[in-house]
Amino acid sequence: MASSRKKIRQQKREVRRATFLSSLRANFLTGLVVVAPVFLTGFLMWWFIGVIDGWVLPLVPERYQPKPYLGIDIKGYGLVIFLIFTVFIGALAKGFFGRAILGSAERLVDRMPIVRSIYNGLKQIAETVLSQSNSSFEKACLVEYPRKGIWAVAFVATQTKGEALERLPGDKPYLSIFLPTTPNPTSGFLLFLPAEDVIILDMDVETAAKLVISAGLVSPPTKAEMQAKVDAVAKPDA
Incomplete structure (x- = not known):
């Protein structure tokens, strides 16, 4: 015992x-x-x-x-x-004088072959990133990449226009898609895909970015899950 x-x-x-x-x-x-x-x-x-x-x-x-x-x-x-x-x-x-000085400086830079390429590239990137206009990605989406049967989270930049659209085969709408890398979404690939091959997601761009950065660890709730939470809060106590 x-x-x-x-x-x-x-x-x-x-x-x-x-x-x-x-x-x-x-x-x-x-x-x-x-x-x-x-x-x-x-x-x-x-x-x-x-x-x-x-x-x-x-x-x-x-x-x-x-x-x-x-x-x-x-x-x-x-x-x-x-x-x-x-x-x-x-x-x-x-101001007027500032624009005049800036224009003169840019014309001077345009005469320098190597400097011109670097300056124009950096200027375009800065204007795109720091622009106050609504030029961010429109929606989050899914695309088949790098082969059929494998899907990746991407972002719809805009509808494809200009020479790129004219050169693409078929008379159908295309979308300009940015496919980010994980976990660094600032680098990635630009893809031109038929709109019919792109699945638009309900989640917003910020939520999709979190999904990419976290390598899938942070998964947003579905519409059904969110509605269930809303119903649970709104339902009066028995």
Whole structure:
């Protein structure tokens, strides 16, 4: 009997220890999910500010920097100078004289073969990314890629127009599709596909981007699941 009770107590201790370790592991993972995004966001912001400071501060005369007066460098001072300078240039470029100067500078750049290609490419990218107009992707979709039977999440950029549409076979509408890579959606492929071969998704572009970045780990709820949640909230208590 004594041996049996001792064995039972030992089993209970093992169960409590296993439960404690399991709870500790679950708490750690939960904390990691909460802390990791905050830490990484702060780290990236700190790194970005440091990069801007490293570029800008060497161009600022020492008498206009805080270190000679305070004895320390102020993190982000270069970023503030950069923002003020950028706003000033933007305001200047909107004016008559600013546009005239910018036009003259661009005409000068157009005479330089290699510099012209680099400048025009970077300018087009900047205008596309930073444009305030509604020129973002229209919808999320599914396309068969890289072969039939394999589907990939992509984004509808616009309806295909111009020479590309004229050269494509068949008299049917085509869509310009951006197929992003995982987990970095800033790179990818431009595809011209018949509209009939593209499956438009109900999820918005932001949700589809999260799906791509997470490599499928973050899956949005379906319409039925969302409606079930709405019905559960709206249903009065019995």
